[in-house]
Amino acid sequence: MGATTFQTYVSASRTACPVDIAFSHAQQRAKHYYGHGGYTGTIAEKNGYRVISEEAMPYDKATKLADDLINKRDARIDDKWGPAGVIQVKQRASKNRPRMDGWLFFGWASE
Numbered sequence: 001m002g003a004t005t006f007q008t009y010v011s012a013s014r015t016a017c018p019v020d021i022a023f024s025h026a027q028q029r030a031k032h033y034y035g036h037g038g039y040t041g042t043i044a045e046k047n048g049y050r051v052i053s054e055e056a057m058p059y060d061k062a063t064k065l066a067d068d069l070i071n072k073r074d075a076r077i078d079d080k081w082g083p084a085g086v087i088q089v090k091q092r093a094s095k096n097r098p099r100m101d102g103w104l105f106f107g108w109a110s111e
Contacts, residue, residue: 003080003108004041005070007063009089011102019086022103023049041111048083049105050076056090059100066106077107084109 008030010022023043030044038045052069065087069077077085084107093099 002111004111005107006042006109007066007104007106008043009059009100009102009104011100013101017102019049019051019088019103023084023086023105026103026105039110041109043084043105043109045080045109046084046105046107049086050083051087052076052085053087056088058091058097059089059104062087062089062104066104070106070108080108080110083107 008026010017010026012022026043027046030040030042034040034042034044036044053065057065066085069085074085077083084105086106087104089100089102089104091097091100
C-alpha cells in the first residue's frame, strides 16, 4: 500500500466553524465520495490534525505553504498514518478573489 498527498478546503460559511467540526465534515465528505473501505488517499484516512500556523492567511498563501511542507517532507505532516496539517484561511473579497473563511487540511494519506 502506498501513499499520496491531499488537500481539502472546508468553508466556515457565515458562522464561525471550529476546526474540530471542519475536520469531521471533511472526513464525512471524503468517506461519502471515496467510500469507507480505507486506503482512499484522502483525509478520510486521518485520525487527527495538527495546526501548522497560528496565523490565518489567504487561500493561495495557505495552499503554497501546504505544498512547500509536503515537498520538504516536513516531519509534522510526513506520515501517512499521522495527523493531517491544517491552516486557517481568511481571505477578504476583492475584485479578483472571493471571500473565503475556513480551513485547509493537507498531508499524506494511505492509498
